[in-house]
Amino acid sequence: MAKIQKKNIEKKIYEYHAEMCKVFSHPTRLEIINTLRESEMNVTELSTRIGIDMGNLSQHLGMMRDRRILTTRKDGNVVYYRLANPKMLDAFDILRKILIEQIKKDGNLVEALEE
Amino acid sequence: MAKIQKKNIEKKIYEYHAEMCKVFSHPTRLEIINTLRESEMNVTELSTRIGIDMGNLSQHLGMMRDRRILTTRKDGNVVYYRLANPKMLDAFDILRKILIEQIKKDGNLVEALEE
DNA sequence: ATAGTATTTTATAAATTTCTAAAATACTAT
DNA sequence: ATAGTATTTTAGAAATTTATAAAATACTAT
Incomplete structure (x- = not known):
């Protein structure tokens, strides 16, 4: 592979790596991760545990799922999140x-x- | 220790933890860390290796030092950075x-x- | 179909981060 | 003292992230 191409791929990996690490750069998201340490939890319970309104929580959860840090399971109209x-x-x-x-x-x- | 106090300390730790992780949330800073993997390096060489101008690099290095991710050693007017x-x-x-x-x-x- | 609960999405304003370019500082050598 | 090199700092614009509040969607139960 050409040298310049290899360099670009490396840069791309740093970008994705940074994108992934953005998950860890907000206190609420760290608390979410630590709360899901042993088991999955639904959004309402996460919301009361962490003390944050559901709209904002859902935004954080969404970006964490986009980056494949969390995955979900749906049961009825309850969504359970867990660590990927x-x-x-x-x-x-x-x-x-x-x-x-x-x-x-x-x-x-x-x-x-x-x- | 009172329950409310303990909760606040935990929140504070999440904040500092997030503050530390901000270092990892930018591709240039990840490349800096990876470049300093085996040995220290001065600012000018880091600048040419990574391909970024020194003003901007110095800003990144400064915030990484503030968060104790990097430390420095000065020899003459050359500053060497390494992983803390x-x-x-x-x-x-x-x-x-x-x-x-x-x-x-x-x-x-x-x-x-x-x- | 309607009402109720759970979650997500949207719009927007506020706060923070980033880049750029220029100026300032620190040190060395003459 | 002066000039040269290395690094840091600053100011401001541009981009991104975050919180808030409201609206929309998805599902359940009646």
């Missing part, structure tokens, strides 16, 4: 652990992010 | 692997993201 791939929890946990260590070690982190 | 914690590469690789599998399995992913 439990391995993503490993990535979630690694980053959260790094974060917690940093907060313990480096009090300035909080300030750096709040300026 | 190599463990983050494990998270990077897990997600990239999930992504590659999805692209192989599910041709529609690309379309879903490009609409």
